[in-house]
Amino acid sequence: xxxxxxxxxTLLAAVAEVLDDVLHEVGPDQRHxxxxxxxxxxxxxxETALGAAAAAGEAQALAALIGADLGDAAIRDDPxxxxxxxxxxxxxxxxxxxxxxxxxxxxxxxxxxxxxxLEVDKPGYTDWTGR
Amino acid sequence: MIIDLAEPLSxxxxxxxxxxVAVRDAEIVTAGARRLNAVFVASTDGGDRRLVLTLLPxxxxxxxxxxxxxxxxxAAERAGVRVAHVxxxxxxxSLLGGPYMISSFVAGETVPRRVLRLAAERGHGDRxxxxxxxxxxxxxxxxxxxxxxxxxxxELDDPIExxxxxxxxxxxxxxxxxxxxxxxMRWLHRHRPxxxxxxxxxxxxxxxxxxxVDDDGLAAILDWEVATVGGDPAQDLAWASLRMWRFRNxxxxxxxxxxxxxxxxxxxxxxxxxxxxRFEWWKVAETLRWAIGLALQAEAFLDGRxxxxxxxxxxxxxxxxxxxxxxxIEP
Numbered sequence: 001x002x003x004x005x006x007x008x009x010t011l012l013a014a015v016a017e018v019l020d021d022v023l024h025e026v027g028p029d030q031r032h033x034x035x036x037x038x039x040x041x042x043x044x045x046x047e048t049a050l051g052a053a054a055a056a057g058e059a060q061a062l063a064a065l066i067g068a069d070l071g072d073a074a075i076r077d078d079p080x081x082x083x084x085x086x087x088x089x090x091x092x093x094x095x096x097x098x099x100x101x102x103x104x105x106x107x108x109x110x111x112x113x114x115x116x117x118l119e120v121d122k123p124g125y126t127d128w129t130g131r
Numbered sequence: 132m133i134i135d136l137a138e139p140l141s142x143x144x145x146x147x148x149x150x151x152v153a154v155r156d157a158e159i160v161t162a163g164a165r166r167l168n169a170v171f172v173a174s175t176d177g178g179d180r181r182l183v184l185t186l187l188p189x190x191x192x193x194x195x196x197x198x199x200x201x202x203x204x205x206a207a208e209r210a211g212v213r214v215a216h217v218x219x220x221x222x223x224x225s226l227l228g229g230p231y232m233i234s235s236f237v238a239g240e241t242v243p244r245r246v247l248r249l250a251a252e253r254g255h256g257d258r259x260x261x262x263x264x265x266x267x268x269x270x271x272x273x274x275x276x277x278x279x280x281x282x283x284x285x286e287l288d289d290p291i292e293x294x295x296x297x298x299x300x301x302x303x304x305x306x307x308x309x310x311x312x313x314x315x316m317r318w319l320h321r322h323r324p325x326x327x328x329x330x331x332x333x334x335x336x337x338x339x340x341x342x343x344v345d346d347d348g349l350a351a352i353l354d355w356e357v358a359t360v361g362g363d364p365a366q367d368l369a370w371a372s373l374r375m376w377r378f379r380n381x382x383x384x385x386x387x388x389x390x391x392x393x394x395x396x397x398x399x400x401x402x403x404x405x406x407x408x409r410f411e412w413w414k415v416a417e418t419l420r421w422a423i424g425l426a427l428q429a430e431a432f433l434d435g436r437x438x439x440x441x442x443x444x445x446x447x448x449x450x451x452x453x454x455x456x457x458x459x460i461e462p
Contacts, residue, residue: 036444043447080307087308090317103317104462110311111457117450125451128374128381131414131459 012045046120054116055079061109062086139226140171140184144233147219150175166356170236181236182218187229197230198222202279203332203358204234211269211401213262215343215351239345241353243378243386246344250388255348260389262349263342263371264397271331271364272402278332278360285361289326294363294416295319301423306430311453315419318460324409326363333362338376339386365406368394369413374455375421415459422452 006014019038026034062082063070066089075081090106118125137154144152157171160183167186172179187197201220208214220232240246250256287293298319302312335357343350370376372384372391380387385394395405429446431437 033440036440040440040444040447083310084308086310087313090310090313091308100462103314106310106314107457107460107462110314110453114311114450114453114457118454121447121450126454129458130374130381131384 008048009045012041012048016041016045043121046123050116050120054120057116058082058113061113065105065109136169136184136186136227137171140233141173143219143226144173148175150177181238183215183234183236184227185232185234186227187231196222196281197232199279199281199283200355200358201232201234203282204355206273206277206279206332207266207270207352207355210273212266213349213351214355215353237343237351237353239343239350241340241343243339243376246339246342247378247380247387249344249346253346256383256388257390257393258348259342259344260385260393261397261400263337263352263385264368264394264399264403265401266349266352267334267337267364267367267371268398268401268403270334271367273332275330275332275360282332283357283359285330285359288330288361290330290361290363290366291324291326291412294366294420295323298416298419298423301420301427304430305423305426309422309426309449309453311456312419312422312426315415315422315456315460319412319416319419322408322412322415324406324412327365327409328404329364330361331364332358332360333364333367334358335362335366336370337367338371338373339378339388340376342386363409363413364403365409365413366417368398368405369410370417372410372414373418373421375451411459415456418452418456418459422449422456425449425452 016038019034019041023031023034023038059070059075059079059082062068062085063075066082066086068075068082068085070076086106090103115126137157140157141152141154144154153174155172155174157169159167159169161168165187167184167188169184169186171182171184173182174180185197198220201217204214204217208216215234215237218233218235220230222230224230240249246259250259285293287296295316298316302316305312334352334355336354337352341354342352371386371394374381377383377387383389384391398405425445426449428437428442429449432439432442432446
């Protein structure tokens with residue numbers, strides 16, 4: 001059978017529940033670790049559901065921003081390549097009138113990428129857009 | 132372990148106060164890798180006093196000399212900063228097993244959610260933050276030449292330059308680049324302020340989470356472990372105002388307790404100088420610093436140096452700091 005039943009997300013939710021249940025059985029030294037473990041199990045549960053689409057969206061947005069070709073083998077083989085390329089460009093001196101323009105475009109793209117990251121890492125965090 | 136210390140503690144205090152002292156009810160409050168804090172009661176003919184012992188395990192790497200830390204708290208107290216009074220401090224490890232400091236126990240709430248609850252009940256969030264502003268101004272009024280000799284120092288004369296250099300170095304330690312953090316660095320360079328007119332002793336970690344709040348307001352600023360000479364005073368104001376110290380009360384900029392106005396009012400009333408642009412710059416710098424710190428914690432987990440799940444989790448909190456950073460640098 002091609003399907004795993006229960007699937008990864010369901011199993012992770014089950015793991016998180018067990019950790020919640022034992023939280024008050026463990027000594028105070030371990031309590032924080034158990035809480036963190038339950039939190040991470042739920043995080044990974046969300047990642048299994050949302051991660052692939054987020055990665056694809058990120059790749060498309062970054063490629064469009066820096067004018068890269070998603071078909072390029074180097075980019076296909078290395079998921080960090082686009083981010084590294086953008087980071088390198090932001091690190092280098094961007095002089096002249098297009099510098100600020102590029103930064104503004106980068107800001108918009110990075111906000112959307114970070115928003116999707118947080119749907120996995122901490123849902124609800126992006127409801128606050130203040131300073 | 133702390134029970135074993137009751138006897139040497141009572142002898143130490145007896146010497147210090149010149150009368151017999153009995154130590155009881157010792158309880159460890161926090162025990163981190165770098166230090167232990169325990170509360171205990173010291174009884175004399177004059178009555179009972181609740182005290183706090185801060186003890187460094189011998190041989191551990193020390194961020195700040197404990198006697199320098201104690202001297203800083205005492206200098207702050209003399210300047211009118213709300214602190215826990217220091218009774219004794221010594222680097223002599225033979226008495227208690229490590230360098231130690233004994234200070235007064237300050238009653239009140241320290242856990243951030245409880246601080247927020249108390250402030251809501253008493254309606255004194257504004258006052259707490261004003262008092263925080265006053266205390267920080269008084270700290271920053273201490274001439275740097277009067278700072279304890281062995282307190283850690285900013286390495287350059289210009290704390291802005293020092294911050295930029297430090298951030299760049301730490302950012303370069305990340306094995307995988309993060310564009311949001313690079314965008315933050317660009318912003319810091321573009322908006323770089325002049326060096327501050329004066330530098331000061333900065334607490335570096337003054338925020339909800341390191342304060343004691345009682346029914347009347349701010350009772351003490353705690354945790355002087357990372358205090359530094361030669362910093363930009365605005366750094367202390369900015370750190371206290373970061374979103375992560377608001378514990379979900381996001382709309383109240385200072386620790387979830389009050390608006391910035393309250394902090395500035397208190398700060399200026401005690402002689403502090405507030406510059407909004409410098410303040411904003413440091414908010415970005417400190418957010419970036421924390422983001423890099425979290426990412427480096429994850430790397431310490433990944434390369435096996437600190438195989439602790441809490442460090443692993445830090446890697447997935449970087450996105451929160453990146454969001455905060457992006458909101459602060461919106462074009």
